[in-house]
Amino acid sequence: MIFQAKNKRSLLMILALTVILSSCVSKRNSYFMRDFKKEIATAKVQQADKDYTIKTNDNLYVSVKTINPEVNAMFSQDDGGGLGAGNMYNSQSGQHIYGYQVDNRGEISLPVIGGVNVAGRTLKEAKEQIQLRADEYLKDADIQVRLLNFKVSVLGEVRSPGVYYNYNNTMTVLEAIGMAQGTTDYAKIKDVLVVRRGETAVQPFMLNLTKRDIMASEAFYLQPNDVIFVRPQKLKNVRLNASYYTIGLSSLTTIMLIVNFFWG
Missing domain, CATH: 1.20.58 (Methane Monooxygenase Hydroxylase; Chain G, domain 1)
Known part of the structure; x- marks a missing residue:
């Protein structure tokens, strides 16, 4: 007994x-940038990829606004409300149909203005180029250019995995994870993989999100079609x-x- x-x-x-x-x-390694106690020198911080160069097959939102509503309607299908405000741009299919795609010659074809070469230019440079052409035909035209195909995939130990679109021209890896509703309790944020497809090869980046050094990484600011994979802990x-x-x-x-x- x-x-x-x-x-x-x-x-x-x-x-x-x-x-x-x-x-x-364990919560030991579940805090983002937990060593962020001191200022980081500006020179060491990776600058936002505002100089993204437009490529063939990119899809652009181009808004040309003038004092003439009829002219405005020729350029934009969004009822004058801007990107995402009208019915035509509320869906991905609508954005592809009514956006301006960069052709094999690196040009987009705009009403009245005609073909404008934008490939190899930054969004800012493309806007300036379109502005120059618009000034030849239109009076007091206001130009806006956005990238419609800026999407990233967030996979692994996040609460809402999926494909997310960005219309602000820049996005950080932390913002992408935030769009996916944050990480799960099992996320290994010391070992986050970012896969970037280049013109000739695929480039992987390993990020330790508990360290402030990620702000100096090339992968901190994402590029279109990046894939973020948050790995699970062994636990x-x-x-x-x-x-x-x-x-x-x-x-x-x-x-x-x-x-x-x-x-x-």
């Missing part, structure tokens, strides 16, 4: 420890397997209690 009582106590202790361990998730597998162990131990304990009750 003494031996059986010891066995029961041992099993109960193991069961209790298993439950406790399976419910514990996730332990936690998932622990539930099975808990069930097994619970069943074994129940059996032992029944045996002791009838045969003790």
Whole structure:
């Protein structure tokens, strides 16, 4: 009886420890940029990729506003309300249909103005180039240019994985994770992978989001079609397997209690 009582106590202790361990998730490395205690020299901070160069097949939003509503309607399908304000730009299909795609010659074809070469130019330079052409045909035209195909994929240990579009011309890796509703409790933010597709090769970046040094990384400011993968901690597998162990131990304990009750 003494031996059986010891066995029961041992099993109960193991069961209790298993439950406790399976419910514990370390928070040591779950804080973003936790070493951000001092200012960072501006020279060491990666500047926002405002100089993104337009490429063939990019899709652009181009708004040309004048005092003539009829002329405005020729250039924009958004009822004069700007990007995302009208029905035509509320869906990705609408943006592709009514945006201006850069052709193989590096040009976009605009009403009245005609073809304007924008490939290899920054968005700011493209705006200036379109402004110059517009001034030849239109009076007091106001030009706005945005990149419609700036999308990133956020995968792995985030609360809402998916593809996210950005219309502000710049986006950081932290903003992308924020759009995905943040990380889960199992996210290994010390080991976040950013995959960037170049013209000739795919370039991977490993980011430790607990360190402020990520602001100096080329991947801190994202580029169109980047893929962010937040890896899981090893503890996730332990936690998932622990539930099975808990069930097994619970069943074994129940059996032992029944045996002791009838045969003790």
